[in-house]
Amino acid sequence: MTKPDVAIDIDHVVKRYGSVTALHNISLDIRQNEFFTLLGPSGCGKTTLLRCIAGFEEVSDGSIALDGSDLTPLPPHKRPINTVFQQYALFPHMTVEENVMFGLLNSGWSKYEAVRRADDMLKLVQLDDFAKRKPTQLSGGQQQRVALARALAPRPKVLLLDEPLSALDLKLRQSVRVQLKQLQRETGIAFIFVTHDQEEALTMSDRIAVMGNGYIQQVGTPKEIYEAPVNRFVADFIGETNLLDVEVISVVDGTASIKLPGGQPFSCPAAAVVNSGKGHLSVRPERMSLCAQEEGDLIATISEQVYLGTDIHVQLLLADGETMAIRLQNSESLSIPEVGKTVGLKLEAGAARLLVD
Known part of the structure; x- marks a missing residue:
């Protein structure tokens, strides 16, 4: 059945390589005009799924539909x-314009139509002044934009991007991220982006699917993924987090009653229904602050301070041996007790979340 708002409908897809299952029963709806990211560590199945969408890999079970077909x-x-790969595979003997035209001419476009379309695409990626140059005369970021122009020229309904920024240096990656998101908005088509870089995923995506061990762990907006992870894998993979082993007393209507490592009672949201017993408390480093011992939810000893310019990371040690980290924004008024001092740790309201494995 056609789903009007859905560009790609992935329905219970399984991919096996002999006795090894790379994708386990994957189901996803990727919406029209959406920047959708497949995020996960190496070997999680994200590139395999992208290759299945492109047709470079055959699915073992399930189906993939585009606009209901x-x-x-x-x-x-x-x-x-169309797909943009990590290696841009531009033809070095051709000009930028000829690279963009190549696929069009092979698809039966007339030279006149191909020239006009290439010109339009190079204007879109702001490289029309470079049309007569060879790829070796361009920077890495410019070559990446030529690859994008070439992939967009045939008017694909969906564009797949397999870690296309991985070869760029940090500052260039940050610049190209903005350009890539703007390009997606201007073209009005769905982009499916594969990366292991959490910052890339958080800054560019409308929605993210976090993958691990061939499974979809969670799908949501960047804020949902970061603020409300559904399990320990997602919390640990996205950004930094503190994971504390805690005793679970009860979970009622999504709110958990627990005991913190020091024995203090505490209430927080729960990611899932957890039976009484052990659980993991996830707290982001920027969602805690230092305070007097008597005011703290936890008591800890400062073991290290790391100066990072905009932030200062403080490493702490709890009485039971567990370690924690907090991130404090640098300012003239910031005063941090020296290493070896015992302090209180205050958890921001709503910042902690009970997770299961």
């Missing part, structure tokens, strides 16, 4: 989908 039996060149 089953893509599964179609070879890659018959799918209205």
